[in-house]
Amino acid sequence: MKRQKSIMGxxxxxxxxxxxxxxxDLNEVFAYFHYIDKTFSTYKNxxxxxxxxxxxxxxxxxxxxKILRLSEETKTVTHGYFDIQVGEKIDPSGIVKGYAxxxxxxxxxxxxxxxxxxxxxxxxQTNGMNQKGKKWSVGIQNPFxxxxxxxxxxxxxxGIATSGNYQRGEHIYDPIGKKKxxxxxxxxxxADDIYDADRFATATFAMGIKGIRFLQxxxxxxxxxxxxxxxxxxxxxxEKYTVY
Amino acid sequence: xxxxxxxxxxxxxxxILVLVRQMKNTGSLLNTFSSSASGTGSSNVASVTAxxxxxxxxxxxxxxxxxxxxxVQAVIAGGxxxxxxxxxxxxxxxxxxxxxSQALPYLKQEAIQAQNANIDAVSGASAxxxxxxxxxxxxxxxxx
Numbered sequence: 279m280k281r282q283k284s285i286m287g288x289x290x291x292x293x294x295x296x297x298x299x300x301x302x303d304l305n306e307v308f309a310y311f312h313y314i315d316k317t318f319s320t321y322k323n324x325x326x327x328x329x330x331x332x333x334x335x336x337x338x339x340x341x342x343x344k345i346l347r348l349s350e351e352t353k354t355v356t357h358g359y360f361d362i363q364v365g366e367k368i369d370p371s372g373i374v375k376g377y378a379x380x381x382x383x384x385x386x387x388x389x390x391x392x393x394x395x396x397x398x399x400x401x402x403q404t405n406g407m408n409q410k411g412k413k414w415s416v417g418i419q420n421p422f423x424x425x426x427x428x429x430x431x432x433x434x435x436x437g438i439a440t441s442g443n444y445q446r447g448e449h450i451y452d453p454i455g456k457k458k459x460x461x462x463x464x465x466x467x468x469a470d471d472i473y474d475a476d477r478f479a480t481a482t483f484a485m486g487i488k489g490i491r492f493l494q495x496x497x498x499x500x501x502x503x504x505x506x507x508x509x510x511x512x513x514x515x516x517e518k519y520t521v522y
Numbered sequence: 523x524x525x526x527x528x529x530x531x532x533x534x535x536x537x538i539l540v541l542v543r544q545m546k547n548t549g550s551l552l553n554t555f556s557s558s559a560s561g562t563g564s565s566n567v568a569s570v571t572a573x574x575x576x577x578x579x580x581x582x583x584x585x586x587x588x589x590x591x592x593x594v595q596a597v598i599a600g601g602x603x604x605x606x607x608x609x610x611x612x613x614x615x616x617x618x619x620x621x622x623s624q625a626l627p628y629l630k631q632e633a634i635q636a637q638n639a640n641i642d643a644v645s646g647a648s649a650x651x652x653x654x655x656x657x658x659x660x661x662x663x664x665x666x
Contacts, residue, residue: 291643400646408642417639419646426636427644442647466645490629504634511631 279304285311287321288399294386295393295409303389307382307396314378317341320369331367345370345377356481356492376439376476379403383472396472401439403472415522421463421504428510429466429502431519437472441465441483461486465503467493468519474499487511575601 280293281304290311292304317339319325326342338346349362349370362370375398382396383403393406395414404414413434417427421442431438442464465482469475478499482489490511493501500516575598 293642395643397643400644402643402645414643415639415641417637417641417644419644420634420636421647423636424646427639427641428634428637430637430639430641438645440645440647464647494629508634509631510634511629513629517630 281308283308285315285398289397290399291395291397292382292386293395293408294391295407296391299391299394303386303391307385310382310385311378311398314341314374318345318370318374320367320371327368327370345374348377349373352477352481356478359484359489360477360481372480373473373477375399375401376437376473379476380437380471380473401437401472401476403437404433405435407434413522418466418502419464422508428504429520431468432522433468433519436468436470436519437475438466438468439472439475439479440467441479443483461506462489463504463506463508465489465493465501468500468516470498577601 279299279301280291282289282291284290285308290308292307294303315325316322317326320327320331322328326336326339329336330338330342346368349360349368352360352373353362360372362368362372379396379398379401380403383394383405386394386396387405391405393408395402395404395408397403400419402414402416404416408414413432416431416433416438418429418431419440420426420428462483465479467475467479467482469478478493478496478501482493482501482503485492487503487505490501490503490513493499493503494513500513500519502510502512502516504510577598577600580598
C-alpha cells in the first residue's frame with residue numbers, strides 16, 4: 279500500500295509492503311504529522327512555535343520541550359553549526375522533520391509492520407524490504423538537475439536525508455561564519471535513524487566542504503557531499519550502500 | 523508501607539542507572555565529535571568580534587580547514603573589525619585539487635554522473651516550500 283499526501287506544504291509518502299497493513303495504520307501516521315505541523319509550523323500564527331516566538335506566555339507542551347532539548351544537544355555536538363535560533367526567533371524545522379519521520383516509522387513498527395518506508399520531502403526512513411523483497415533503492419537527486427539522480431543506494435533499516443540550497447533558495451544559514459552556506463551544492467547523509475541523518479545533513483551543509491570530515495568522524499554515519507564544481511566526496515564507508 | 527518503600531527504592535535505582543548510562547553514551551558521542559573535528563574553530567572568523575582593537579591590517583596564521591589551508595587578514599578601522607580578507611581559502615575552481623591532496627587521506631571523490639536505474643524513492647533537498655505558500659497567501663490577501 280502506497281499513499282501520498284501534502285502536509286506542511288511538503289509531499290509525504292508512506293509505502294508499506296506487509297500484507298496485513300490497513301488504511302487506518304497509515305492514517306494514524308498522517309494524523310501524527312498533521313499534529314506536528316500544527317505545533318511547529320512557523321507559517322501558522324497559531325502554532326505553538328509562532329506563539330513562543332511572539333513571546334506569548336504559555337505552558338510549553340511536552341513535545342515542544344523535547345524538541346528544544348534535542349536542538350540544544352544537536353547544537354553542542356555539531357560545534358554550533360546546527361542552531362535553531364535565527365535572530366530573536368527560533369525555527370526548529372531543521373530538527374522537526376527528521377524527528378517526525380522517525381516517530382512515524384515507530385508508529386508503524388509498533389503495529390507489527392516490518393517492510394515500509396516513510397518520506398517527507400526527500401528525507402526517508404526505510405525498514406525491512408521493498409515490494410520485491412529486496413533492499414529499498416533510493417536515488418540521490420542531482421543538485422544541478424532535479425530530474426536526474428547521480429547515485430543509487432540500497433537501504434534496509436536506514437534513514438537518508440539530503441540538505442541543499444538548490445530548491446528552496448539558500449535556506450541554510452551558517453551560524454558560525456554568519457553567512458549563507460553556499461560552497462557545496464548538497465550533502466546526503468545515511469544513518470540508522472532518519473533523525474540523525476536529517477540533523478547531521480543540515481549541520482554538514484552549514485559547515486561546507488570540511489563538513490565531510492565531520493561526518494567521517496561519526497560512528498555508523500556515512501555521507502556523500504556534492505561540491506559546486508560537480509565533484510562528489512564521500513566517507514570511507516559510503517560505498518557499501520551502493521552495492522545491490 | 524514497607525513494600526511501597528521498597529518499590530520506590532527499586533524505581534529510584536533504575537532511574538539513576540538509566541541516567542548514568544545516558545550520560546556515558548552522550549559523553550562518548552561528544553568525544554567522537556571533538557576528536558574528529560578538532561580545528562573547526564580555525565575557520566571561525568566570527569569569533570573576532572568588533573571591540574577596542576588598534577587600527578591596522580593583521581594577518582592570521584595559516585590554519586588547516588580539513589581540505590586545504592585557510593589564512594585571513596583582518597582590517598581594523600576606528601577600533602572595529604571592518605573587513606576580513608581571505609588570503610588562502612580553498613573555495614574556488616581548485617577545490618578538487620585540494621581534495622586530491624594529503625588533506626583528505628581517507629576520503630574518495632568522483633565526478634557526479636547521471637544514473638539510469640529503477641528506484642523506490644528519491645532523496646533530495648525539500649521539494650516544495652512552505653515559504654512559497656505563505657508568500658502566495660499574503661499576495662492573495664493583498665489582492666482582496
